[in-house]
Amino acid sequence: MVNIKDDFKDLDLTVGDVFSKDARLKARNVNVFYGINKAINNVTIDIGNKEVISFIGPSGCGKSTFLRCFNRMNDTIDSCRIEGKITLEDENIYDDKIDVVPLRARIGMVFQKPNPFPKSIYDNVAYGPRIHGLSENKEHLDNIVEESLKRAGLWEEVNDRLLSPGTGLSGGQQQRLCIARAIAVSPEVILMDEPCSALDPIATAKIEELIHELGNEYSIVIVTHSMQQAARVSKRTAYFHLGKLIEVGKTKEIFTRPRHNQTEAYISGKIG
Amino acid sequence: MENKHILSSFDDDLKKLNDNLLKLGNGALTNFDSCIDNFGTQDIGKIEKVINGDIILDELDDKVQNLGFEIIALRAPQAADLRRVIVALKIATIFERIGDYSRNISNRTKLLIELNYSDLPGVNIGKMGQKTLTMIEDVIESYTNEDDKLAVKVRNSDVKIDKMHTQYYLEIVASMQRNKKLAPTGAHLLFIAKNIERVADYVTDIAEQVYFLVNGKVLSDERPKADESSFIIPE
Numbered sequence: 001m002v003n004i005k006d007d008f009k010d011l012d013l014t015v016g017d018v019f020s021k022d023a024r025l026k027a028r029n030v031n032v033f034y035g036i037n038k039a040i041n042n043v044t045i046d047i048g049n050k051e052v053i054s055f056i057g058p059s060g061c062g063k064s065t066f067l068r069c070f071n072r073m074n075d076t077i078d079s080c081r082i083e084g085k086i087t088l089e090d091e092n093i094y095d096d097k098i099d100v101v102p103l104r105a106r107i108g109m110v111f112q113k114p115n116p117f118p119k120s121i122y123d124n125v126a127y128g129p130r131i132h133g134l135s136e137n138k139e140h141l142d143n144i145v146e147e148s149l150k151r152a153g154l155w156e157e158v159n160d161r162l163l164s165p166g167t168g169l170s171g172g173q174q175q176r177l178c179i180a181r182a183i184a185v186s187p188e189v190i191l192m193d194e195p196c197s198a199l200d201p202i203a204t205a206k207i208e209e210l211i212h213e214l215g216n217e218y219s220i221v222i223v224t225h226s227m228q229q230a231a232r233v234s235k236r237t238a239y240f241h242l243g244k245l246i247e248v249g250k251t252k253e254i255f256t257r258p259r260h261n262q263t264e265a266y267i268s269g270k271i272g
Numbered sequence: 273m274e275n276k277h278i279l280s281s282f283d284d285d286l287k288k289l290n291d292n293l294l295k296l297g298n299g300a301l302t303n304f305d306s307c308i309d310n311f312g313t314q315d316i317g318k319i320e321k322v323i324n325g326d327i328i329l330d331e332l333d334d335k336v337q338n339l340g341f342e343i344i345a346l347r348a349p350q351a352a353d354l355r356r357v358i359v360a361l362k363i364a365t366i367f368e369r370i371g372d373y374s375r376n377i378s379n380r381t382k383l384l385i386e387l388n389y390s391d392l393p394g395v396n397i398g399k400m401g402q403k404t405l406t407m408i409e410d411v412i413e414s415y416t417n418e419d420d421k422l423a424v425k426v427r428n429s430d431v432k433i434d435k436m437h438t439q440y441y442l443e444i445v446a447s448m449q450r451n452k453k454l455a456p457t458g459a460h461l462l463f464i465a466k467n468i469e470r471v472a473d474y475v476t477d478i479a480e481q482v483y484f485l486v487n488g489k490v491l492s493d494e495r496p497k498a499d500e501s502s503f504i505i506p507e
Contacts, residue, residue: 228348255350257488267350269282270275 016249020048030084054230057240071107108182114174116166128185152180172203296332308401329371336364394443423482433472434498
């Protein structure tokens with residue numbers, strides 16, 4: 001069963017279409033180093049407008065490192081050095097003139113473990129609009145909080161206890177609160193780094209449904225170890241291995257007839 | 273299955289599925305071989321064996337369906353594994369149907385023996401059966417070796433069976449028109465020829481599944497067909 005993959009033995013070439021007709025984020029020849037170790041090797045890919053794309057690959061393949069390049073989260077690591085170019089709406093996000101605070105509002109992030117602030121549910125969501133000066137008055141801020149909680153599918157569960165601590169919610173609710181916090185500042189892109197790995201199947205299903213709905217408004221990049229989650233939520237999937245982008249393509253094709261033997265081995269749970 | 277899964281029990285499940293599918297395929301092959309042979313030898317004992325043995329193929333089909341269903345539910349197979357399971361489920365059903373046709377041919381052979389039949393002029397059921405038998409052997413080989421080229425060859429060879437069926441149809445009807453006493457014999461021979469032609473069609477379906485298994489895409493071109501019996505009124 002090698003016929004469809006024999007052409008793609010060279011790991012220096014990414015198999016599949018890395019470009020998008022309607023790209024919002026563009027990464028070009030990106031290399032990431034931790035000290036002398038190269039964690040990401042010459043990755044080029046577009047993230048489309050209103051696209052849900054999954055990054056998959058074994059632990060240590062660089063998918064989270066690459067994800068964190070998109071909102072300059074790696075800037076906080078002293079030994080980390082990035083080469084290449086990443087643009088958001090054709091603006092170089094690594095330009096010296098770029099302020100990372102508003103950048104991280106435009107490109108929000110949801111982490112593996114829910115990390116609500118030790119504040120009320122209301123203040124968790126209101127935090128971003130306040131520091132970015134997005135609300136005109138209290139009533140406007142109330143509206144932003146309500147709308148964000150509704151879009152995160154949490155409003156019905158918390159509207160009678162908005163002043164209760166966010167940390168008092170269940171794990172799944174906390175994660176949706178973090179998503180509400182991210183979308184409260186009207187981002188263009190939401191990055192999700194294994195957002196469901198700490199959640200039970202029901203909470204996971206709610207987050208996945210939310211990703212599906214939010215995908216109509218935002219570009220969403222999700223790093224996941226769950227093959228089934230990638231298959232369920234994303235239209236496009238990118239497979240990373242040893243810091244290289246091996247293959248990218250429509251999710252339904254990646255999971256039914258991947259073109260690269262490395263992709264096939266990984267998604268099938270085989271020894272490569 | 274050149275690469276092993278990290279989870280070895282997944283390999284065990286796939287092997288079990290494959291082993292049972294091949295057992296079913298070889299059983300269908302044996303029964304068809306026997307029913308064609310029995311048509312010539314008129315050995316009632318062996319004919320009964322084919323008729324009674326069909327239930328084993330039904331049970332093997334059930335087993336493959338259950339194994340495939342469990343693998344999908346418990347293992348969530350992907351890519352080539354997914355194709356392997358889906359193809360196994362489809363092929364198993366086809367082999368089971370080939371078994372049904374062998375049983376039907378055997379039932380009719382029993383009646384023909386009562387009618388003291390002999391081959392009608394221009395009709396050679398044994399020859400048609402042998403050519404179809406070769407197709408079954410080849411398609412099983414193509415599946416076992418994941419040989420998509422052989423699968424395509426098998427698929428395209430069905431034309432010969434189609435042509436034989438059209439010819440036999442006309443010859444059998446002509447014999448029935450010449451001698452009305454041959455009508456019961458002719459009627460059963462028409463069904464037997466049609467059953468063999470359908471078995472060959474089923475073999476092409478298996479060949480197409482083998483192609484899909486290997487390549488991950490379906491054969492896009494139209495399968496060559498030459499059975500004109502549905503469009504001809506004999507003179």
